[in-house]
Amino acid sequence: MPIAFETIKIAPAGAFLSLQKAARHPGSSAVVERVREHYIRAVALIGYADYVRRHGGDPEALLREAGLPADDLDHARRIISCPKFAQLLENTAVALGRPDFALDFFREAPPHLPNCGPLTLIGLLVGTIGEWADFGVRYWNAHCNAFTVGLFDLPGQPGIVALRFLCASGYERTTQLVEGVFANIVGASRHITHRHDLGPARLRFRHSCPTDTAPHASVFRCELEFGADHDEIWIDRGLLAIETDGSLRLLRPIFEAFLRAEISRLPVYDQTMRETTRAALESTLGSGRCTIDFIANSLGMSGKKLQRLLADEATSFSAVLAEVRRDRATRMLRETDIMVADIARLLDYAMVGAFTNAFTQWTGVSPTLYRRQSQNKPAG
Numbered sequence: 001m002p003i004a005f006e007t008i009k010i011a012p013a014g015a016f017l018s019l020q021k022a023a024r025h026p027g028s029s030a031v032v033e034r035v036r037e038h039y040i041r042a043v044a045l046i047g048y049a050d051y052v053r054r055h056g057g058d059p060e061a062l063l064r065e066a067g068l069p070a071d072d073l074d075h076a077r078r079i080i081s082c083p084k085f086a087q088l089l090e091n092t093a094v095a096l097g098r099p100d101f102a103l104d105f106f107r108e109a110p111p112h113l114p115n116c117g118p119l120t121l122i123g124l125l126v127g128t129i130g131e132w133a134d135f136g137v138r139y140w141n142a143h144c145n146a147f148t149v150g151l152f153d154l155p156g157q158p159g160i161v162a163l164r165f166l167c168a169s170g171y172e173r174t175t176q177l178v179e180g181v182f183a184n185i186v187g188a189s190r191h192i193t194h195r196h197d198l199g200p201a202r203l204r205f206r207h208s209c210p211t212d213t214a215p216h217a218s219v220f221r222c223e224l225e226f227g228a229d230h231d232e233i234w235i236d237r238g239l240l241a242i243e244t245d246g247s248l249r250l251l252r253p254i255f256e257a258f259l260r261a262e263i264s265r266l267p268v269y270d271q272t273m274r275e276t277t278r279a280a281l282e283s284t285l286g287s288g289r290c291t292i293d294f295i296a297n298s299l300g301m302s303g304k305k306l307q308r309l310l311a312d313e314a315t316s317f318s319a320v321l322a323e324v325r326r327d328r329a330t331r332m333l334r335e336t337d338i339m340v341a342d343i344a345r346l347l348d349y350a351m352v353g354a355f356t357n358a359f360t361q362w363t364g365v366s367p368t369l370y371r372r373q374s375q376n377k378p379a380g
Helices: 017-023 048-054 059-066 070-074 082-095 101-108 118-123 129-143 175-193 214-220 237-241 248-264 273-284 292-298 303-312 317-335 340-346 352-363 367-374
Strands: 039-041 079-081 147-154 157-167 202-204 223-225 231-236
Touching (some): 039 082, 048 059, 059 070, 059 082, 129 175, 129 237, 175 214, 214 223, 231 237, 273 292, 273 303, 303 317, 317 340, 317 352, 317 367, 340 352, 352 367
Parallel strands (some): 202 223
Antiparallel strands (some): 039 079, 202 231
């Protein structure tokens, strides 16, 4: 069944303010609370420890040096500091003597790492690259607030659109992070289309040209520009119409590999359908596809069968989904200063009001009051 996505919207070049004002949640009133630090999901660390150890490094020590808890390696669903994560990548490149660390990491990663996540899952279900790009822009803007991402028309280039990354106010980009993100985007587009020859028209980086660009040419296989005015990927407009596989049959082995990795991190796994469903939801939350049919099909069964198996354990899909959302919401409110509107998006709520109502039912207090009480903040 085709998925109905919004028609892809491409902004004219220079239309940056509307994107930067998108910190408020669609359909909600402006949110007055401020984010103290720019964040990114810890899923970005998947595969990092294995790579570093393979090359003789100490991943836990590198995390501590960057100011990140070493146990972030075991909690892919956490929200972590983006500046500290970016510093981790830079430190790792120096410690391992690999100036192209982010590109090497991408090339050595197994097929489902680090590209398995909502972006790849949705890429295997939508109909075209354009639909996937539309989803990807909205996904990124919810899951990392250090950059604002948008698709832009280019003056004098009618056949090209630019996927542009703009630093949020107060954040300065770093080379390893930008190159790693771009490698994952290009790699994921090849993966979901099974077009390994697929490449952008041009990649533009704000940082200066490295001494050796052979690794970049090998990964990206397109024209490269360094010292540019923007970090952006130029895409041939015709590529937006390229069809993806759109098949759950192709999705399932990737999802299963990722799910096994998630389950292996659990302190206790009792093999019940409730825990299996919970792990699947934890892996998928944020993709906009946390429905019973999606999860059931990913686990190789029908929605009715999944509901029946959960009923045998005296629970339901909606109850498990609520548990996952509640646990993640309370953790983010306790441990971070992410805006409530962004938390709602990270939990797949279409409207911040729906999240606020649900959270109040779970805890008896609003998200803002819960945060104030749990972090011992004074009112006002």
